[in-house]
Amino acid sequence: MRMTATSDAATQAIELLTALVRVDSINPMGRPRSARYPVERKAIEVIEDWLTPYRHRLTLERQSCSPEHENLVIRLAGLSDRPVGLFEAHLDTVPADDWAERALCPVLDGEDLVGRGACDDKGSVVAMVLALTRLVETDTVPPRPIVLVCAGDEEYAQTGIKHFRTALREEIGYGIFGEPTRLHPVVQHKGTIRWDLTVHGASAHTSRPELGFNAVLGMVQVIAALGRYQEKLQREWRNPYMTGPLVTVTMIHGGRTRNATPDECTIAIDFRVLPDMNPDSEKNALIDYLSEVTDLRITHGANQLMTPPLNTNPASPFCERVLAACRQVAGDGIELRGAPYGTDAAWVSDLCPAVVLGPGDIASAHAVDERISIREVVDAAKIYQRIMLDLHTL
Ligand SMILES: [Zn+2]
Known part of the structure; x- marks a missing residue:
């Protein structure tokens, strides 16, 4: 045939x-x-x-x-x-x-x-x-x-x-x-940028937590602030082809032992930006926002990934x-x-x-x-x- x-x-x-x-x-x-x-x-x-x-x-x-x-x-x-x-x-x-x-x-x-x-x-x-x-x-x-x-x-x-x-x-x-x-x-x-964010606290015996600072509780504030920041970005930035910018916490780790307040808590952030946004400058703007709305001691890791x-x-x-x-x-x-x-x-x-x-x-x-x-x-x-x-x- x-x-x-x-x-x-x-x-x-x-x-x-x-x-x-x-x-x-x-x-x-x-x-x-x-x-x-x-x-x-x-x-x-x-x-x-x-x-x-x-x-x-x-x-x-x-x-x-x-x-x-x-x-x-x-x-x-x-x-x-x-x-x-x-x-x-x-x-x-x-x-x-x-x-x-x-x-x-x-x-x-x-x-x-x-x-x-x-x-x-x-x-x-x-x-x-x-x-x-x-x-x-x-x-x-x-x-x-x-x-x-x-x-x-x-x-x-x-x-x-x-x-x-x-x-x-x-x-x-x-x-x-x-x-x-x-x-x-x-x-x-969209473009993507990923990095680790750490809240620093101070460890203390859990019978006297007021002597330390619980970094996990600090991170609760950060995660809530990231949610508000995402809402703000979604009001400010729109694109007819896709959903708005997204800030997602994908991993979390904090604490060293069961009987001490955690001195550190770290999250992994996956930040998806719209075509008109620059991933690196948006990361910097997010860092500035967190320093304005919290008085926590926060450090940010290098980019684990950046795709334009x-x-x-x-x-x-x-x-x-x-x-x-x-x-x-x-x-x-x-x-x-x-x-x-x-x-x-x-x-x-x-x-x-x-x-x-x-x-x-x-x-x-x-x-x-x-x-x-x-x-x-x-x-x-x-x-x-x-x-x-x-x-x-x-
Ligand atoms: Zn493929």
């Missing part, structure tokens, strides 16, 4: 995605790992093998980001050497401890492929690779060079995109970052044309959106206009029985290909 062009694309998508899900590229997320090769190596080898018939037109480069992480950078020359079109999706996945026995055994369930990483983010990787290979198969030269980064370590410290940026040789014209957005272009997302927000102008010609490409393939229901989570896009969005756009539903990412619709992967490949060919005048 002769297959149609569509089913041919679906067959290719299933084949490459199955091969990628089957290999372990689980990010240790800071935990110890016994393997002596980078987390992404096996997935990179799968893509390198897949690209063997296309090597005459593509340049492949493994980029070592750290002893643990690696990128694969694939380049396709264009008609001109204008600023490149950047496509990026990540090869690492979150762990699958709660369904380990089947997470790396991909299966088809109707039109969905199920397995760890199918949706986040190997479906996007597959769609980008297939968009590129389709250009080679049809002898099409895009108007500008295309750089596809299959990145490492998105899920933990983003060393992949940060290293790519440091090693960057080309000027970037635009960036498309594949993450599960159901094919809606995400133009803005994404703040692309939705009215820009870039966004209009990306949206048009999505609608041509996936219908008029596609709209520009925002997201409450962070992505690698934020790390280059000061260099070029960038959107997050890919197949799959974020609700399935990081979940048990993670899945992706193969039809959406095929549609994403068509959208990426249109963008590769159409966005030449930006």
